[in-house]
Amino acid sequence: MKEFDSLQQDMQEVSEAVKKVKARHGITSLSFESCNGxxxxxxxxxxxxxxxxxxxxxxxxxxxxxxxKL
Structure with a gap:
């Protein structure tokens, strides 16, 4: 469970950054994927x-x- 707690703390920081980007650009929904390059x-x-x-x-x-851009 310790690993989850550590990851959760990092993800909260990511979540706050995402909220700022959404507010700045008027975005209602944002998804991000990061995997192997x-x-x-x-x-x-x-x-x-x-x-x-x-x-x-x-x-x-x-x-x-x-x-x-896609």
Missing amino acids: VERFWSSRGGKGNLAGTRQGKYGRDPEGNFE
């Missing part, structure tokens, strides 16, 4: 102006790379 996000503004993006690194995530 690929990062993707999907966002919605109440069904209007939906956006999605992806970025991938050849050997892992590229935190310096930009997202490409």
Whole structure:
């Protein structure tokens, strides 16, 4: 259970950052996926102006790379 508590604390910080991004851009729904070299996000503004993006690194995530619009 200790591992969950530690992860939960980190995820709360992520959740607060996500809330700020949603408020700044008027987003009602935001999903983010990160796994083995690929990062993707999907966002919605109440069904209007939906956006999605992806970025991938050849050997892992590229935190310096930009997202490409899908």
